[in-house]
Amino acid sequence: MNVLLLGSGGREHAIAWSIAKSPLLTELFIAPGNPGTAQFGKNISLDVLDNEAIVTFCSECDIDLMIVGPEAPLVNGVHGAILNDSRTKDITVIGPQKLGAMLEGSKDFSKQFMLRHDVPTAAYQTFDAKTLAEGLSFLETLSSPYVLKCDGLAAGKGVLIEPTLEKAKASLKHILEDGSFGEAGAKVVIEEFLDGVELSVFILTDGADYLLLPTAKDYKRIGEGDTGLNTGGMGALSPAPVADEAFMQKVKEKVIARSLTGLQQEGIPYKGFLFIGLMRVGDEPYVIEYNVRMGDPETEAVLPRIESDLLGHFIALGKGSLSQEKMVITENTSCTVMMVSGGYPESYSKGHPIKGLEQVGPESMVFHAGTREENGQIVSHGGRVLTVTSVAKDLSSALENSYKNIGKIRFSDCYYRKDIGYELN
Numbered sequence: 032m033n034v035l036l037l038g039s040g041g042r043e044h045a046i047a048w049s050i051a052k053s054p055l056l057t058e059l060f061i062a063p064g065n066p067g068t069a070q071f072g073k074n075i076s077l078d079v080l081d082n083e084a085i086v087t088f089c090s091e092c093d094i095d096l097m098i099v100g101p102e103a104p105l106v107n108g109v110h111g112a113i114l115n116d117s118r119t120k121d122i123t124v125i126g127p128q129k130l131g132a133m134l135e136g137s138k139d140f141s142k143q144f145m146l147r148h149d150v151p152t153a154a155y156q157t158f159d160a161k162t163l164a165e166g167l168s169f170l171e172t173l174s175s176p177y178v179l180k181c182d183g184l185a186a187g188k189g190v191l192i193e194p195t196l197e198k199a200k201a202s203l204k205h206i207l208e209d210g211s212f213g214e215a216g217a218k219v220v221i222e223e224f225l226d227g228v229e230l231s232v233f234i235l236t237d238g239a240d241y242l243l244l245p246t247a248k249d250y251k252r253i254g255e256g257d258t259g260l261n262t263g264g265m266g267a268l269s270p271a272p273v274a275d276e277a278f279m280q281k282v283k284e285k286v287i288a289r290s291l292t293g294l295q296q297e298g299i300p301y302k303g304f305l306f307i308g309l310m311r312v313g314d315e316p317y318v319i320e321y322n323v324r325m326g327d328p329e330t331e332a333v334l335p336r337i338e339s340d341l342l343g344h345f346i347a348l349g350k351g352s353l354s355q356e357k358m359v360i361t362e363n364t365s366c367t368v369m370m371v372s373g374g375y376p377e378s379y380s381k382g383h384p385i386k387g388l389e390q391v392g393p394e395s396m397v398f399h400a401g402t403r404e405e406n407g408q409i410v411s412h413g414g415r416v417l418t419v420t421s422v423a424k425d426l427s428s429a430l431e432n433s434y435k436n437i438g439k440i441r442f443s444d445c446y447y448r449k450d451i452g453y454e455l456n
């Protein structure tokens with residue numbers, strides 16, 4: 032089985048690590064990959080948004096299966112491009128076609144979908160520049176805090192939670208009148224604030240059957256005690272502490288089953304991961320958002336807990352035999368702690384040599400998020416640089432191992448949160 036994996040972050044490093052363990056793998060290519068993925072396959076320089084180049088590569092290198100890491104190539108229709116070419120149409124693609132990718136690509140689309148299929152979510156209304164006045168009036172009917180979401184993809188920055196009515200009105204005007212988020216902010220979803228505990232649920236699905244992956248909790252804020260700006264994610268734990276059995280039963284019935292039935296009823300094909308961002312309010316699940324891919328850094332905490340063959344599950348999905356698969360998950364707990372460049376998520380410098388990677392012990396794994404090799408030296412090359420994962424019998428041992436090994440890794444201006452899991456101790 033020849034596999035192509037699209038992407039270049041910590042999520043893709045973890046996926047490469049996981050499928051490289053499979054006896055079913057012949058050759059793994061990663062486009063464009065990073066120095067971490069290069070340990071498990073061949074990095075190739077391909078633009079993940081160039082569908083024609085990807086189709087040509089798949090055909091020339093006899094690719095059997097393609098995994099799409101990030102959302103942008105899915106929203107850009109890479110799956111359809113593979114299906115529409117006679118040379119590549121039989122390739123199994125992990126990641127939905129353009130229509131399914133709209134669940135992440137448009138907040139308004141996904142909210143309407145949830146409403147149609149009775150998937151629990153916050154009450155909302157959508158506004159554009161023409162209906163700005165109505166949007167401002169709608170804000171007056173809500174109470175603080177106010178949740179404003181840009182409809183389109185905004186690199187994780189399109190959600191604003193405003194503490195006062197004045198700020199919420201100013202932000203709405205800023206997005207719709209001044210175009211501060213460009214095309215992504217052409218429409219804005221305003222929704223009810225949900226007061227609860229967040230968690231992430233992931234499934235691998237062929238649109239009918241599914242495998243439930245380990246749950247996770249993501250730490251999104253830059254500062255300790257969950258303060259400061261939102262980031263792509265500063266660390267994650269798996270399982271999510273609030274994902275007990277009774278709650279997960281509700282998630283399966285009210286969220287997963289209804290979402291999959293909805294996709295089928297609307298004739299939306301869906302093969303790949305569905306990442307459901309949830310808020311647990313009391314004992315009830317509410318969907319905050321769908322993502323059509325795995326989370327980052329959740330993947331780096333989730334995949335190390337999967338003991339069955341992930342590539343085998345992907346192949347079964349392609350063959351239509353997912354219902355016969357069983358995902359085996361360790362009872363152990365995992366954590367991952369992200370090391371970032373000082374200044375992230377705002378401006379930061381890169382190109383700093385990273386030392387001490389070889390001193391990391393076998394109790395932890397380092398996944399590369401934003402690194403590059405320059406003259407044989409690994410250097411920082413992004414906001415999020417490395418993430419250190421540990422799996423252990425309990426959370427405190429896992430965290431202890433990750434922090435111990437982070438202490439061995441050095442690069443200028445490095446920052447990480449020292450309090451991942453803080454609220455659970």
Ligand code: AMP
Pocket residue numbers: 153178187189190222223224225226229251308319320
């Ligand atoms: P999203 O980009 O949709 O994941 O939203 C970013 C973050 O905003 C989420 O992780 C939540 O912490 C928060 N958020 C989004 N929607 C709501 C809501 N309706 N109520 C409370 N918090 C929310």
Ligand code: GLY
Pocket residue numbers: 249263264322325326327328329
């Ligand atoms: N860590 C959140 C995400 O991947 O969307």
